[in-house]
Amino acid sequence: MDVINIRSDTQTLPTDAMLQAMATAPLGDDTYDEDPTVQKLEAMAAERLGMEAAMLVISGNMANLCALMSHARPGDEVLLDPESHIYFYESGGLASVAGLMPMSVPSERGMMQPDDLRAAVRKRNIHHPTPRLFCLENTHNRSGGRVVPLKLHQELCAAARENGLAIHLDGARIFNAAIAADVPVTDYTRDVDSIMFCLSKGLSCPLGSVLCGRRDFIEQAQWVRKRLGGGMRQAGVIAAAGIVALEQMVDRLAEDHEHARLLARALAEIPGLNVDLGSVETNMVNVDHSETGLSTGDFLERLKSVGILAGGRPPRQIRFVANRHHTRETMREIARRVEIVVRSALQRG
Ligand SMILES: Cc1ncc(COP(=O)(O)O)c(C=O)c1O
Known part of the structure; x- marks a missing residue:
């Protein structure tokens, strides 16, 4: 009997076009900023997501960690859904590596509400950690890939801004969200400070995720990536597949x-x-x-x-x-x- 593997979109294998691109990509040492294929992917990703700059990272998990550690300092508070991937599935890196305090914003089938976010932000007080960052996730993994509607996304971002919070979007599957919501992906990135998306899920790359944000944020994130041991050398072999993914695999x-x-x-x-x-x-x-x-x-x-x-x-x-x-x-x-x-x-x- 043939085996049908439908566990996850992470099980996808690279396409022939990806393997071909990986074998022929011009390469250099990315830690010296000399890999032209990485630079091409990062420029494409930033443009596609409507952000200033981008950084290739080995995994979605590491991209989220780089974002957390670039937005916040140890002891700061990050507001997020306890059903989110960052809280639930990333081995507690939020606390053990980034040193952040999680503050839960409850969700109902993947959807948080702006008033619950407002209620979770504590007034500045010497007894509390400083609320610094709000994390969104779209599509929402544990709810079964549900899409946070654009209006709700915008209202949540507005509530975060009112309270002086930076906003990170875990958009591991943001292209799935934009397609399902029938809006340009940039409608979901306009109000956030950073977004990460995964190349290695439905887009079929063997590995890789991209973190996007303002240029100064990405410069900071590059330090964090290096500190986490995620600096790469001829990473163009990964980026080459990512370029094919953005060109051919989104629609x-x-x-x-x-x-x-x-x-x-x-x-x-x-x-x-x-x-x-x-x-x-x-x-x-x-x-x-x-x-x-x-x-x-x-x-x-x-x-x-x-x-x-x-x-x-x-x-x-x-x-x-x-x-x-x-x-x-x-x-x-x-x-x-x-x-x-x-x-x-x-x-x-
Ligand atoms: C919503 C979400 N964020 C982050 C990740 C982490 O990605 P990675 O497995 O590349 O570390 C996943 C992986 O499934 C995910 O579903």
Whole structure:
């Protein structure tokens, strides 16, 4: 049986055009500012995102850390959603590496509200850490790739500004957000001080993320990247794939969204599964499997036995992420195999 890997868009392999570009890119030592391919990617990324400057980083995680440490000093407070990737999935680097105090702004299915942000900002007082930075995430990973609508994004940014906070956008999948919201990506970057986006997700690069912001911010972030051990040499081999990604891979993300919707509709038809179809806005589908009586781990094991590699959101959810290696037929085949697993679980129960 062929194995279908739909765990994440990080599983995408580089395209032939990327491999070709990586093999032939002009290279230099980027730590000496001498890699022309890195410089080309950084200029393209800055222009595309409507920001002054950009910096190639090895991962999204490191790009977020560089942003946190460039905006804030140890002991400062960063306001963010406890369901955000920075808080939830980055090994506590926010505290252990950046030395920042997290202050939670609650979210409901990925959406924070401006008044909750205002309420979370404490008045300047010697007893409190200094509130310095507000972090947004779009699309929102843990809510299943939901898009923060542009109006809400703008209102949140306005509330952050009223309170003198800098704004960082974790836009690992910002192109997915802009496509789904049907707005230019620059509508989401206009009000923020920095944004990072990932080349290595739906855009299919083997690695790399780009941090964008004002020129003085990026100069500071370059120091931080070096301090974190992220300074690179002939990084043009990474940047070359990134250039192909920006030129060829952005618009096709809409296809992943269509495939995710197709899969969500098919899974919603299966008795024993619950899918919130309204939450399927981009390339992710979160499915509640609790009626099957299986733990998330057991459910994933059973999916594996029928050749499906999916992701877990314990204790109740399985996650599927559509990417360029899938077709409409892949989605139908996944639904067929999932139905076999669910039926057998319900019969045994
Ligand atoms: C929203 C978000 N931010 C940051 C990251 C981190 O990216 P990386 O895996 O490249 O470190 C991810 C990865 O999945 C993500 O989904």
